[in-house]
Amino acid sequence: MSDQRSMIRDAMQAIAQRKPGKSKLVYDKTKRTIVAVSEGVPTPQALNITADDADMFGVVTLSSGWLRDKWSSLTKAGSLPVGFSSWDDGDALTQLELCIQGSGTHAAATLVLGQQQGQASEGIVISIVPTDKPTHRSDVFVSPDNIAYRGELIEPAGPAANPRDVVFADIEPQLDLRRAGILETTVLKDRTVLCIGLGTGGALVAVELAKSGVGHFILVDRDRLSVGNVVRHPGGISQVGRTKVNVTRNLILEKNPGAQVEVHVMDVGFENRDVLAGLVQASDLVICGTDNRQSKLLINELCVSADKPAVYGGAFRRAYGGQILRVRPKQSPCQQCFVSSLPDEASDVEVSSQDDADAIAYSDRPVAVEPGLSLDVLPIATQLAKLAMLELLADKSSTLNVLKRDFDAPWYLWLNRPEPGTQYADMPPLSESRDEMTINRWYGIYFERDEQCPVCGDFLSGLAAAYGLDSTQLPALPEKE
């Protein structure tokens, strides 16, 4: 048995050094276990266990894009310094150029073109040497002069001390490849989304759009991430104290490093009307995740007058449900039409922070902070992101286009639970429902535009008709400032 143990140790060392040793590991199919056998012994009933199967190596990741950019410097100088973010006691080293948010522990290394002779005297050395491995492999780098290379790690303590594979990350092509076929990535790269309100829902939507390949973001929010936000917001505890726009910017870049992200720390109020109007003008789509009616109406007015589609999302109190309104100016009802048809909306809107509670203190009664669970906000955010994608790809062919048939309503309603005290308290259980409303389903709701809507309709004609006047005889309104 001790013989077997020493053979296993020998085989493990051989795997770590990626060299043949005195013994090797095999999976014995009859015994159903892993055993060590002497190298050279035929084992017809067994499977060989290789270094790749062992998957015991740390990984050093270099940026292909960076290396291509620096290639002429490397060929001229013969070596280049390279910095890494070191994770998990050095188990993973990720080149700093790839890190939006690094580990806090850095490791320095030297990149050397050609075989490094002997062991490195100090620090980590990565030799970049020609290889005949196929170029699609992640451990192969193709230089600008079209030669395949691999990286070989040499550490001061010797090659087997901390075995690590060297791989190359080619960010943009690799991310595009995963999205290609499903989405029109080149179109999305050119699209600009204005995200107003980066609480849990707004930030989740922004990150989903980044994953889908949207290339330009403008973020607007006045708040900072607090400890209490962390249970719901995609930003984590290490981000507490930062503005939500900057937290979200990093989350976007972690998913889509090529994205352009512009941030604005400000209130969504009339005092910032002109700045907001400029941002709306610069965008293709507006996503409004603010949780008070005034800000939604202000954004609505700006979007309708700039003819920009907008999607508004929000949760009900303690997120027992949520709703989404999609506005295509002058084609579908706007936020003002919506509010006019549903006057009680504000009373049931979710209040998730004391600031929000203060902002909507519309009565003498103190407004309680009643946040819901992240789990209950997620379905609303994903649906909102999907509707946003449909708008961004509206005039392009994509696999999402088949959804136009299903998502043709202006207003969407979702319920997470039959909340006591609401009109949904007596919904039938999900399993027993026939045609009745239940939890966990999206309902598309149709309602008409208000022809006399002061924002998107012909308000003057309506007013004139109400007073028995001929609207064509009314004096023209002064131009808006």
Ligand SMILES: [Zn+2]
């Ligand atoms: Zn309207």
